[in-house]
Amino acid sequence: MTACAKQPAPGVTVDGREAECLARAMYFESHRSSRDGMVAVGSVVMNRVDSEAYPGSVCAVVAQPGQFAPGVTSRPMTSRALPLVREAATSVLVGERHPLVGNAEFFHAASYSAGYNNMHYVLVTGGNAFYEKRAPHLVKQPTPPRPIEGLTR
Structure with a gap:
């Protein structure tokens, strides 16, 4: 575990089922490409x-249909990256957040080009572009920024 990773405070427990669900989303959506991508x-x-x-x-x-990778709740997770994925999931559950995600509730593969005018991009990391949906006149970053890594380490 890194110095930046949050560990549960003494007496604080992390729900194992919630940790597994979060680890699954992080595992299948970030492609285990970076800790920043997983935390984002x-x-x-x-x-x-x-x-x-x-x-x-x-x-x-x-588990919401159509929101995350197909089979996110049921496909096997087999990778040497599993300890890092589980550490990152626990860290997020106890309060760690990617410092540039802010209020973003959406992301797509960084290679995907969306043609909507309501996407305010905040971050590209771990192979994904993260964004907030805003009224078009409030969008200040309509294209994904340059990728950045290493902010959660």
């Missing part, structure tokens, strides 16, 4: 949990 995906999940527009639990958010 986890930050989006937590933003959705905190929003009244989405279910109020990690597992319910991750």
Whole structure:
């Protein structure tokens, strides 16, 4: 575990089922490409949990149809990256957030080019572009910024 990773405070427990659901979203959506990418995906999940527009639990958010990778709740996770994925999920559950995700509740593959005028991009990391949906006149960053890594380490 890195110095920047948050560990549960003494007496604080992390729900194992919620940790597994978050780890699954991070694993399948970030392609285990970077810790920043995993924490950014986890930050989006937590933003959705905190929003009244989405279910109020990690597992319910991750299981929403059409929102995350197909089979996110059921496909096997087999990778040497699993310890890092699980550490990052625990860290997000106890409060770590990617510092540039802010209020973003959405992301897509960085290679995808969307043609909508309401996407305010905040970050590209771990192979994904993260954005907030805004009224078009409030969009200040309509294209994905340059990728950045290494902010969560």
